[in-house]
Amino acid sequence: MTPALVALAWAALAVAAAGRRRPPAARVLALRAERPPGFPARSSGQGTDERAGNRLARLARVADAVGARLLGRGGRPVAPADARRLGAAVLFGTCFLPVLPLAGPPAALVAWAAPGVKARRVERRRLAALAADLPDVVDLLVLAVGAGLTVPLAVAGVARRAPGPLGAELGRAVDETALGRRLADALDDVPARAGEAVRPLVAALIASERYGAPLVAGLERLAGEVRADRRRRAEEAARKVPVKLLFPLVACTLPAFALLTVAPLVASAVRSLRL
Helix, strand or coil: CCHHHHHHHHHHHHHHHHHHCCCCCHHHHHHHHCCCCCCCCCCHHHHHHHHHHHHHHHHHHHHHHHHHHHHHHHCCCCCHHHHHHHHHHHHHHHHHCCCCHHHHHHHHHHHHHHHHHHHHHHHHHHHHHHHHHHHHHHHHHHHHHHCCCCHHHHHHHHHHHCCCHHHHHHHHHHHHHHCCCCHHHHHHCHHHHHCHHHHHHHHHHHHHHHHCCCCHHHHHHHHHHHHHHHHHHHHHHHHHHHHHHHHHHHHHHHHHHHHHHHHHHHHHHHHHHHC
16 A cells, blocks of 8 residues: 555545534525525535435435345345445445455445444433433422422423423423323333433332332432532543543644654754765
């Protein structure tokens, strides 16, 4: 693999990443929507976006067809996600074969593993958001139950006023009770969707709803525990910052420092030796 090919591949990856991370042009879209009635619309950018979307859609359909053909040989039902992953891996690896044959299998492996890695990262972020929202929800439930509300009314009130994802999960349980299901049974399904971090809260609400167990003292103790857990997670994230800064420091700062300090010294030494 020559340095020119490495530089070309690195530039292609940089351009692709920059295009994917490009922020949406909300101001441009707003100005385009507010144009005068007789002003002609410029369709160059929109047409480019539409053409790119059509090409991606065609590539997705081709990947689905290739994956379904490869996986469906045994007559078994094929999941659409698995078919797309396999088709994308085959197409991605085939594109590298004419240019870099040795990079074909690693590229296919990356294309196969990337959707799973992305799905796991999204799921971890969702569970982290639910765990971060837990202390505020517990505090609201303490206020609601302390004000004299029953468990169904407290859960319904917190679900309406909690802005985070955990409030949405409680709202889903309240909606199920409106369809005739018991609140305790609806709350049983919340940990399966929201993670194990909310199980103590759900267990306290279910015990109070089913068996009449006292709720305020348990919620106050749980509020202190979840606040301490959130503080520990924040401290852990702060300790990880130097490790995360190590790669940008090594990849960006140190080469520039070497070019500015070491390279002139080496050049002057070589020049003096030649003289």
